[in-house]
Amino acid sequence: MQLTPASLAPYNTFALTQTADRLTVIEQREQLLELWQARQDEPLLIVGEGSNLLFTAPFHGLVLVNRLKGIVVNETGDAWLLKVAGGENWHQLVCWTLEQKMPGLENLALIPGTVGASPIQNIGAYGVELAQFCEQVESFDWHSGETRHWSAAECAFGYRDSVFKHEARHHLILSVTLRLPKAWHPVLGYGPLAELGEAATAQQIFERVCATRQAKLPDPAVLGNAGSFFKNPKVVTAQAEALRLAWPALPVFAAEAGRSKLAAGWLIDKAGLKGTRVGGAGVHTEQALVLVNHGGATAEDVLRLAALVRERVEQLFGVRLEPEVRMMGPDGETCLDEALACLN
Template structure:
């Protein structure tokens, strides 16, 4: 059984029945048709294989970046297997600006619309014109428009109605030639005379300073999503916890930073086996060497239970957890 350690950024020492690297749509269609149990993988930076997976891991390596221009926009058609950061970097070097805030997010282009990756005030959905897919039910190639993707916070149609039903083969991006810089978020607000290059460099600097490098210390980025709670529940919590931070989503909903909730429950640096809650970024769980899937689950459940007991808030994993037969929930 091939090891999956190098196929996911948490680097658990688990195996699968076989690994298939596919490089074009024909290979992909054949791989899907000939394997009854499979898991679609990009670069494994949002996936943890908790135990041996009794199926085939199909790694999407469809490559290629094509650009065409219209009067006001650059239009990019990008293969799902391209590396996300490389795309941002290539776009910047060619003067196709806009995506710099999303620099250094690990992973593949094909996975970017799945959870609508986001950072520093922007989400990939801001730049997506359409997504090319293969529908696994009827084998047909289809194009989903931006509207049909139903992008939300770390969410899209691919995680809901179409979960497990489609393979992304290409993503079509649209970048306005008259680009607006987004520098309102966090440290970017301190940039003087901001430019796309300065934003790109600063985002890289901040991310390298704050987040553990998965090539050095296994991790999958934010383990939990920031919970969105009802505004009236938030007001009630403000009475018992006056310093609770919250960001208004609309009149009915408030987003609460999961890192703050976890920190308040005293989890910074907490360890179960070789799985540790990061001492500075409590939203990140890390593999300290020989972590096991059951330790990941144990620590994650401990955090979820404590946050529920203390704040009456249910945390939901952002990371995809894979067991023997496929995706599992905690």
């Protein structure tokens, strides 16, 4: 199989014009073993739709694009078990489950990306996370050439985190098995969903989530972006309470014992950063949590804008924001500070 240098522009929603030394699209499982047997000593990057990636430099290695398809449903007395191939589109899966009268994922509607990417980031929105439904993850280990099955506990899910962002980043996710309980209960604790009331249906929640996201979040096909650029920061509860004394409108949410979660978008907005631009990159004018490509933005533009946002928020609130977007350097995952250092 001949692999040649390729543009990464179609494989990142930021629409940055980076390249990879080699790239191939995986549509059949058999391709993986063939590629693995012919593997070289080079960096590896596994990509779904690139909706949570920032390529900070050309990638000097092999990029595998996961386009495996298929959904298999097994029904038990109290739940539906869905084994979903990693290349399936996440939002289309949510739509399909509702059409099949299998509710549960409606709060996660319109989250961009593939099913295979969902456990890596432990995607979440409006009070729901993937970890609540994940029964098992099946992956291909690029180091050994073997297939592995991970229980939910072995996935080590955390806030926008999992084992697949750390020691298992060389695993390509073949499928995710989701358990959707038949005893469905609406999750209405966040924002506009509370207005629906306890009698809300899954379809009503889905529609409200879609309307809310579409009103606030730019369409990557129109304005390049990677969704929420920063995580909602967690601070000790005493710090959150002190901040709310100074800023009574500050949204604060309960986290684990002794800690609270703050709304990063609110902090960025109050720091006066909406609409701020660095080169072709900017803070979105409607949702400050999103950094966008206004056209022709470079990775350097986005990195310097992210650093500016982080600095201003820390100066004003004493809270240091951490990127949610995964940053990829020339030979693998990097971080904001490392990527900035490479610019100098």
